[in-house]
Amino acid sequence: MKSPSDAPTWWLVTIVATVGQLLVAMSNHVLPSIAPKLAESLGVNAALIGVQVSLTFGVAAVAAATGGPVVLCYGAARTTQLCVLICAVGTLLYAVPSLYAVALGSVLCGIGLGLINPAAAHMLVKYTPPERRNLIFSIKQTGVPAGGVIAALMAPALAVSVGWQWAMAVIATAGVITLLAIQPYRETWDADRGQSNEKQPGVWATVTLVWCAHDLRWLSIVGSLLSAIQRCLFSFTVIYLVVEHRFGLLEAGVMLSAIQFGGFASRIFWGWTADRIGSGFAVMMLICMISVVTTIALTQFDAAWPRPLTLMFFFVLGSAAAGWNGVFHGEAARLSPPGMAGAIAGGTSFFMFGGVLFGPSLFALAYGGVGSYALTFWSLTAVSLLSLLLLAFARRPRVA
Numbered sequence: 054m055k056s057p058s059d060a061p062t063w064w065l066v067t068i069v070a071t072v073g074q075l076l077v078a079m080s081n082h083v084l085p086s087i088a089p090k091l092a093e094s095l096g097v098n099a100a101l102i103g104v105q106v107s108l109t110f111g112v113a114a115v116a117a118a119t120g121g122p123v124v125l126c127y128g129a130a131r132t133t134q135l136c137v138l139i140c141a142v143g144t145l146l147y148a149v150p151s152l153y154a155v156a157l158g159s160v161l162c163g164i165g166l167g168l169i170n171p172a173a174a175h176m177l178v179k180y181t182p183p184e185r186r187n188l189i190f191s192i193k194q195t196g197v198p199a200g201g202v203i204a205a206l207m208a209p210a211l212a213v214s215v216g217w218q219w220a221m222a223v224i225a226t227a228g229v230i231t232l233l234a235i236q237p238y239r240e241t242w243d244a245d246r247g248q249s250n251e252k253q254p255g256v257w258a259t260v261t262l263v264w265c266a267h268d269l270r271w272l273s274i275v276g277s278l279l280s281a282i283q284r285c286l287f288s289f290t291v292i293y294l295v296v297e298h299r300f301g302l303l304e305a306g307v308m309l310s311a312i313q314f315g316g317f318a319s320r321i322f323w324g325w326t327a328d329r330i331g332s333g334f335a336v337m338m339l340i341c342m343i344s345v346v347t348t349i350a351l352t353q354f355d356a357a358w359p360r361p362l363t364l365m366f367f368f369v370l371g372s373a374a375a376g377w378n379g380v381f382h383g384e385a386a387r388l389s390p391p392g393m394a395g396a397i398a399g400g401t402s403f404f405m406f407g408g409v410l411f412g413p414s415l416f417a418l419a420y421g422g423v424g425s426y427a428l429t430f431w432s433l434t435a436v437s438l439l440s441l442l443l444l445a446f447a448r449r450p451r452v453a
Contacts, residue, residue: 063181066242067189070173071196072231073133077169078200079224080140080162081109082313084147084155085288086201086208086306087217089295094150094217104417106288108156109163110409116167117403121259121396123168124175128243129395132172134232140165141228148218170382170402175395176242178386186386187333191324191379198316198375201287205313209306263400268388271447273404275337276381278440280405281412282344282433283374286312288413290367293426298356311367316375318368324379333384334444340380341441343373348434352427373437381405 084091088102124132139161146158173193181189208220263269290309294300300308327336347370358366382398389397420429 063189065238066176066180067192069130069133069235069238070176070193071199073137073169073173074193074196075200075203076137076196076224076228076231077140077162077165078197079204079227080144081166082201082204082287083144083208083220083224086205086291086309087212087220087302088288088292089302090209090212090217095152095155097152102288102292102413104414105155105159106284107410107412107414109159109166110284110406112160112163113167114403114406114410116164117170117399117406118167118260120168120171120399120402121393124171124395126246128239128246129172129175129179130235130239130242131246132168133176134235134239136165136169136172137228137231138165141225141232144221144224144228148221167399167402167406171395171399174382174386174398178389178394179245185328187327187380187383188321188324190383190386191320191327194379194382195317195320197378198313198320198371201313201375202310202317205291205306205310209302213303259396259400260403263397263404266388268447269385269397269401271443272334272381272384272388273401275341275440275443275447276401277404277408278436278443279337279341279344279374279377279381280408281415282348282436282440283316283378284409285412285416285433286370286374289416289420289426289429293430294356297426298354300356308363308367311364312371312375315368315371316378319372319376320379323376324383327380327383333380333387334447336380337377337384338441338444340373340377341437341444343369344437345434345441347373348430348437352430352434354427 084105085102092102120132127135143158143161143165146154146161149155149158174190177189177193178186204220204224207223208217211217211219211223263273287309290312291302291305294305294308295302323336323340327333330336347366350366351370354366381401385397385401386394416429416432419432420426423429
């Protein structure tokens with residue numbers, strides 16, 4: 054009988070990559086899901102969650118640029134283990150009632166977030182069938198909204214019942230368990246670690262490589278804009294519903310989980326569709342169209358809407374705002390030179406995280422000027438429309 058380390062089957066690699074994404078996502082979604090409660094405990098304005106998100110993703114952007122070299126040096130499986138361990142420590146720091154501890158925890162979680170995509174891309178391209186790439190990358194990316202759903206449901210419930218610190222302990226424990234579960238497969242999956250590759254770009258050269266490639270450049274710019282939309286919705290939906298529509302914290306968390314679940318369920322569909330029609334760009338254009346319509350509807354939201362309709366609306370909103378990521382990463386992998394999927398994933402992730410770095414902070418700044426979350430959400434409509442126009446421009450035939 055073969056040992057676990059002798060069985061690098063594609064479905065097992067996909068499960069590990071997905072679970073890694075899920076745990077890292079939980080560590081980065083837990084604070085926005087309890088922002089009002091945490092702000093009350095620390096004695097600060099809940100809108101400052103935008104600053105915390107920007108700090109996390111600013112660090113993630115820098116970490117992503119180093120992802121390719123790190124994965125080549127230590128291996129994709131070991132890098133995945135480091136990601137979940139670092140995020141576990143970061144979430145434990147969140148439990149300390151201090152802004153300094155929250156800031157340090159955000160830095161650590163940002164490092165884990167920045168490294169997880171290059172590690173996953175390296176493993177998936179190495180072990181999965183190319184004809185299923187968009188679908189498999191979309192399955193892997195379901196870990197992000199799935200982690201968000203769990204955080205959005207678990208953290209508010211624990212915050213109300215036993216204290217918000219317990220949510221951090223649950224996430225940290227799950228991270229340690231996952232780290233240990235990956236260990237039996239590490240030797241086989243990291244057999245290529247430490248091998249020199251003259252074609253492999255350096256740390257910041259990965260960003261330059263992406264920028265100099267026409268398709269990757271436009272894909273990355275749109276990824277940056279869509280990331281800003283996604284994170285603004287994740288960060289401010291609960292506050293919007295609680296402050297302007299008098300929702301309870303638990304009910305607002307359910308609505309946030311509907312957005313997350315919409316992203317979770319739709320990613321597989323979008324990935325399957327992209328593989329069937331052979332165009333990730335076309336699918337992302339359709340997603341942008343849906344995002345334009347749903348963000349307009351969000352600005353007109355009324356708490357009097359029937360709850361089933363409200364849940365359905367937030368589900369559809371999430372299918373666009375949080376459903377594009379798998380197609381994005383699959384398309385980036387398709388456009389990558391041979392053996393450089395991890396490096397390209399790091400370069401494209403740098404741009405994605407850049408959008409998250411500036412998006413929530415600019416949203417918070419705009420809110421400070423207009424004093425209304427509903428009015429501020431119009432900015433997301435404008436960004437959705439801009440993304441659609443850029444994708445249309447990118448698909449135009451190039452003149453030789």
